[in-house]
Amino acid sequence: MMCSVNNKLVGAEPPQAEGFSCQQYVDIHCHCLYGVDDGPATKAEALALCRGLVDDCVSEVVATPHQLGRFSGCNEAAQIREAVFTLNEELKSSDIPLTVRPGGDVRVDERICHLLETDKVLTLADGGRYILLELPHEVFIDIEPLIVELSSLGVQAVISHPERHPVLAKQPKVLGKWLAQSAHLQITSASLLGEFGLMAQRAAWDFLSSGWACLVATDSHNLDTRRPRMKAAFQRISIKLGQAVARQVCIENPLRIIKQENLQTAHFIKKGKHIDEAVPTNS
Numbered sequence: 352m353m354c355s356v357n358n359k360l361v362g363a364e365p366p367q368a369e370g371f372s373c374q375q376y377v378d379i380h381c382h383c384l385y386g387v388d389d390g391p392a393t394k395a396e397a398l399a400l401c402r403g404l405v406d407d408c409v410s411e412v413v414a415t416p417h418q419l420g421r422f423s424g425c426n427e428a429a430q431i432r433e434a435v436f437t438l439n440e441e442l443k444s445s446d447i448p449l450t451v452r453p454g455g456d457v458r459v460d461e462r463i464c465h466l467l468e469t470d471k472v473l474t475l476a477d478g479g480r481y482i483l484l485e486l487p488h489e490v491f492i493d494i495e496p497l498i499v500e501l502s503s504l505g506v507q508a509v510i511s512h513p514e515r516h517p518v519l520a521k522q523p524k525v526l527g528k529w530l531a532q533s534a535h536l537q538i539t540s541a542s543l544l545g546e547f548g549l550m551a552q553r554a555a556w557d558f559l560s561s562g563w564a565c566l567v568a569t570d571s572h573n574l575d576t577r578r579p580r581m582k583a584a585f586q587r588i589s590i591k592l593g594q595a596v597a598r599q600v601c602i603e604n605p606l607r608i609i610k611q612e613n614l615q616t617a618h619f620i621k622k623g624k625h626i627d628e629a630v631p632t633n634s
């Protein structure tokens with residue numbers, strides 16, 4: 352059950368980051384398969400990234416290699432399922448305590464519904480209920496018709512890292528109508544820490560504190576420039592918004608994605624304001 356802002360957890364933040372214990376985070380957006388996209392090139396690199404996820408206190412991860420866009424024609428669903436099976440076997444033999452599930456980071460495309468029906472693109476955790484959608488970075492596309500079409504198939508869109516999109520970060524009101532059509536927002540853990548610049552950092556905190564974003568994920572690709580940063584993000588969210596919110600967006604809602612359950616939005620953050628009214632402050 353969701354905690355309210357008055358729950359004692361909110362006021363129980365440790366004074367220092369060192370006081371946080373390792374939580375069991377669930378990462379719904381990660382490029383941990385090797386040889387399929389701009390994530391790890393080799394098995395050794397993939398296992399290193401998976402060790403990094405475990406060190407970052409992640410216990411379950413959805414592998415979301417890029418699908419469509421520049422990867423159109425490759426990384427189809429069957430191939431990703433097979434790669435996930437192989438990686439899970441390799442994790443077991445390497446004693447790395449991480450469970451990987453199939454998914455995709457799907458570039459928006461008018462063919463998506465058809466490709467879902469013909470089993471070419473993947474939903475998150477291969478459960479059929481949520482799909483991770485990536486917008487092109489350089490242009491803005493209003494994807495409301497796609498969100499509606501997906502919804503008619505019983506699939507809810509999860510918009511990946513809107514805080515890093517130059518148009519969405521500066522004009523977030525457009526996201527309101529997508530949210531009203533059953534979409535959800537996933538922000539990147541490293542954005543909250545400023546690792547994608549000030550614009551993304553401000554937008555990420557606005558989306559979280561206004562209750563518009565209900566999921567945080569790593570979108571990690573490697574241990575160098577695109578590291579998993581879940582633990583640090585959890586600590587920062589706990590300090591700024593309370594541990595109940597941090598658990599909601601880093602653990603509980605990601606787990607609901609795995610279990611194919613309804614997501615809980617965090618519109619309780621601003622007392623008395625529904626998500627439709629809590630427009631982020633940079634709008």
Ligand SMILES: [Fe+2]
Pocket residue numbers: 380381382415456511570
């Ligand atoms: Fe991604």
